[in-house]
Amino acid sequence: MKLIECVPNFSEGRDRSIIEAIAAEISRTEGAMLLDVDPGAATNRTVVTFVGPPEAVEEAAFRAIRKAAELIDMRAHKGEHPRIGATDVCPFVPVEGATMDDCVAIARRLGRRVGEELGIPVYLYEAAASRPERRSLAEIRKGEYEALAEKLRDPEWRPDFGPAEFNPRSGATVIGAREFLIAYNVNLDTRDRKLAQIVAEAIREAGGPARDEQGRIVRDETGNATKRPGRFRECRAVGWFIEEYGRAQVSINLTNYQVTPLHAVFDACCQEAAKLGLRVTGSEIVGLVPLDAILAAGDHYLAKQGKSTGVPESDRVRAAALSLGLSDVKPFDPMAKIVEYRYRGGAKGLLTLSLSEFADEVSRESAAPGGGSVSAATGALAAALASMVAALAFARSADLAAREEARRIGRCAQALKDRLLEAVEADARAFEAVLAARRLPKRTPEEAASRHRAVEEATARAARIPLAVLESAVEALGLALDCARIAPKGAVSDAGVAAAAALAAAEGASLNVRINLPSLADRRLAGELDARQRELLERARNFEAECRQLVERSLEGSSP
Numbered sequence: 377m378k379l380i381e382c383v384p385n386f387s388e389g390r391d392r393s394i395i396e397a398i399a400a401e402i403s404r405t406e407g408a409m410l411l412d413v414d415p416g417a418a419t420n421r422t423v424v425t426f427v428g429p430p431e432a433v434e435e436a437a438f439r440a441i442r443k444a445a446e447l448i449d450m451r452a453h454k455g456e457h458p459r460i461g462a463t464d465v466c467p468f469v470p471v472e473g474a475t476m477d478d479c480v481a482i483a484r485r486l487g488r489r490v491g492e493e494l495g496i497p498v499y500l501y502e503a504a505a506s507r508p509e510r511r512s513l514a515e516i517r518k519g520e521y522e523a524l525a526e527k528l529r530d531p532e533w534r535p536d537f538g539p540a541e542f543n544p545r546s547g548a549t550v551i552g553a554r555e556f557l558i559a560y561n562v563n564l565d566t567r568d569r570k571l572a573q574i575v576a577e578a579i580r581e582a583g584g585p586a587r588d589e590q591g592r593i594v595r596d597e598t599g600n601a602t603k604r605p606g607r608f609r610e611c612r613a614v615g616w617f618i619e620e621y622g623r624a625q626v627s628i629n630l631t632n633y634q635v636t637p638l639h640a641v642f643d644a645c646c647q648e649a650a651k652l653g654l655r656v657t658g659s660e661i662v663g664l665v666p667l668d669a670i671l672a673a674g675d676h677y678l679a680k681q682g683k684s685t686g687v688p689e690s691d692r693v694r695a696a697a698l699s700l701g702l703s704d705v706k707p708f709d710p711m712a713k714i715v716e717y718r719y720r721g722g723a724k725g726l727l728t729l730s731l732s733e734f735a736d737e738v739s740r741e742s743a744a745p746g747g748g749s750v751s752a753a754t755g756a757l758a759a760a761l762a763s764m765v766a767a768l769a770f771a772r773s774a775d776l777a778a779r780e781e782a783r784r785i786g787r788c789a790q791a792l793k794d795r796l797l798e799a800v801e802a803d804a805r806a807f808e809a810v811l812a813a814r815r816l817p818k819r820t821p822e823e824a825a826s827r828h829r830a831v832e833e834a835t836a837r838a839a840r841i842p843l844a845v846l847e848s849a850v851e852a853l854g855l856a857l858d859c860a861r862i863a864p865k866g867a868v869s870d871a872g873v874a875a876a877a878a879l880a881a882a883e884g885a886s887l888n889v890r891i892n893l894p895s896l897a898d899r900r901l902a903g904e905l906d907a908r909q910r911e912l913l914e915r916a917r918n919f920e921a922e923c924r925q926l927v928e929r930s931l932e933g934s935s936p
Contacts, residue, residue, distance in 0.1 A: 379472040380479060381427045381715070382437050383557070383663060385464045386444050387453050387547075389415040389422050394447045399424060401439040407432025411718040414663050418618045420455025421464070423559065423663040427471060427719060434482045437466055438489055445494055445546040450521050456616050457627075458517050460524060461547025465513060467502065468553045471715075479553030480504045487551045491538025494546070497528060498537040501552035506536050513550060514612065521547045558630040558669060559662035560638060562645040563623055563704050565655045572615025572624035578648040579626070579641060580606040580613035589651075607644055608636040621705045623657070633666070639673040642700050658704020664715040670696045684770040684779075686763055686786015689794065725801045748803035751884030752845045756796035758852045758877035763789035765859040765867045765874065772864050782862060789855050792848055796881075799845050803888070806841050809834040828897070835895045839905050842888035846912045849882035853919035860926040872927035875920050882916035885909075 388394045395415055402424065403410045412425040426436060441463045448462035466486070468479035483504035491498045505511040519527060525542035527533045534540045535548065564572055577584025583606035586594040594602050610632035617624045626645055630636055646656045674692035675685040677699035685692065693710050702708035711717045726745055729737060734753070738745050763786045770782035813830035817823045856875035863871045889909040896902040 377472075378429055378474040378478060379427055379719075380430055380433045380474050380482065381425065381469040381471045381556075382433050382466065383423060383425050383469065384437060384440060384466040385459075386422045386424065386440075386448065387420065387450060387455070387459045387462050387464050388444075388448050389420045389455065390417050395422050397447060398422075398440050398443045401443045402426050402436045405432055405436035405439060408436035409719070411715065412664050412712070416457070416620075416662070418455070418620045419457035420453060421457045421459065425664050425715070425718075430474070430478055430482055433468065434486055437468075437486055441466065441486075441490055441496075441549060442494060445496060449545050450547045451544055453521070456618065458514075458520055459547075460517050460521055461496070461543075461549050462545070463496075463549045464517075464547075465501075465550045465552075467551075467557070469556050471719075476503050476553055476555075483551045483553045487537045490549060490551070491535065494538075496538050496543055496546050497535035497540065497548040499548060499550045500536045501550050502554040504552040510536075513552075516550050524548055555632055556666055558633050558638065558665055560628045560630060560641070560659060561662060562626040562628065562642060562659045563621070563657045563701070564625065564649055565657050566624050567617060567622065569615050569617040569624050571652050571654060572617070572626050574615070574652060575645055575648045575654075576613035576615045576626045576628075578604075578606065579608055579628070579644050580611050581609050582606060582612070608641060610635040611641060633669045637672050637676075638665075638669050638700065639676040639696075642673075656701070658701025660705050661702060661708070661713050664713055664718065667714050667716040670710070670714060673700060684767050684783050684786050686766055686770070686783050686788075686790055688790060726804060727797060727801055744804040744807040745800070746804075746807065747884055748807070748842045748845070748888040749800045751842065751849075751881045751888060752796050752799035752803055754877050754884065755845060755849045755852055755881030756793050756800070758849070758856065758874045758881060759789045759793035759796060761870055761874035761877065762852060762855040762859050763793065765863050765870050766855075768864050768867045769859070769862045773862075778862060781858070785855055785858050785862075789852070792851055792855070796845065796848050796852075799841060799848070803838075803841050803845070806834070806838040810838050831895075832897055835892055836898070836901065839889050839892035839896070842885040842892075843905060843909055843912075846882050846885035846889065846909055846916070849878050849885060850912050850916050850919065852878035853882070853916050853923065857919055857923040857926070860923050860930070863930075865930070868927055868930045872924060875923035875927075879916055879920040882913060886913045 386398055395413060399410060399413050402408050408426050408428040410426045413422060415422040444462040450462055468482050470476055470479055480503050483500060487498040487500055490496050499510060499516045500506050501513050501516055502511055510516060524547055528540050528542050574587065583604050585601040586604040588594055596602055610630060612629040614627050615624060616627055628641060642659055649656050671692050674696035678685050678695050697703065697708050726734060738750060766782045766786035766789060770779050773779050813834040816827040816830055818827045853875055856871055856878055859871040859874060860868060886909050889905060893902045893906055
């Protein structure tokens, strides 16, 4: 299924009834999932984030724009943030299975509908732009709402859709398609907006006037200000004062965080602020942020502290939140602010149980969770133990190559652990799907054929999931073997336990593959799955034997 994100900005950040009414239009649209509503009183702007399949997202966006046009009167609007209309900007972002072309098509269809049905001038921007000079949102917004009437009289600024007439109540709307944009503010220990602007000019791609050590603009012999380039590409920034927080901020849009990451901009702001005698007190995410942007920041700061990045994902997120000071002006809740966490909705089912609750659940009469889930959980513990040994090796070694190897093992083990934990739930659900398929009616030939297909598909999945667990268990055994080679003397036994647990996971997963094979009508597929599980199981046993030999030699050498 294709998933697309939409992040419209509405020119209202103070009246909760208006904000809630707009958000309700999105929530009521079938298929659209409202992820975040982030109002700002000083900016008088609300950033809304929702996701869904293309049709649902397009319809939800139209309904929200229509409601904003009904409730927001731009003639009375004042706020710190640049704006051109009631719905200021409405971008579409490809998330999962979708392409930029999909988002461009939505933007153009929606733009036409808003222009024709609501009578609002619409400009297309970024990937959906009708001409190169309109790709930039800043260019379209230039002069803001106050200059819009004059702009619309200029043939060069005829809107892409809708009337070339000033709509005093709703202004204009900018609709487009782009990559994920991170809206990010860095907080300063000053109320002086001009100082924040100097920092913004230093980091943004557009740069600004060159300044001397006292912050004064440097001019050439003709009296014109000299220009200096900014430090980062794909970075836009301005300085402003936020009364709500009682401090100035550097307000930043990162239009491609792969090119310019959060942590690089934050560190640069710290450096530029120090030149002006200022301190950065922290920062804030406006709207949502991609998980990999936060993890990259966490890894950056852990590495600067001389710590291994082969730690649980939650620790990497926490390192980023602390180092960036993301709770400086309001609490940072990863489950609320990270887009993947909001979409997934957090852990569910078996993964929410304590160890004792999981053991109780396994012990009950129901057949799921059973051996497949237990095998996956055992493999996850093996990977976790390998990560622990790697972390100890990292901390106790002064050799750079050895530390890098330990870091690699830890990162691989953490990813493997998370994958195996997901399989704990997946295996139980797969078995339940087989039972559900077998309960389907078979009174007519059509029903019987449909039931046969459902049973075959569910059974194949029930075999493939433990096969994937077996593959992961072999990877865990390889990591345990690597750990046995680098483990500190007191942790070599833990490498041996990791190997033993991973072998148990492999043996159990193999049994769970095999028990499903006789039920498969597709004998060719059954043969392929059987051959693969035999090959993997042999590799697992060989890895464990090699690891055991290393561990035994180490233990014998340390015996009194």
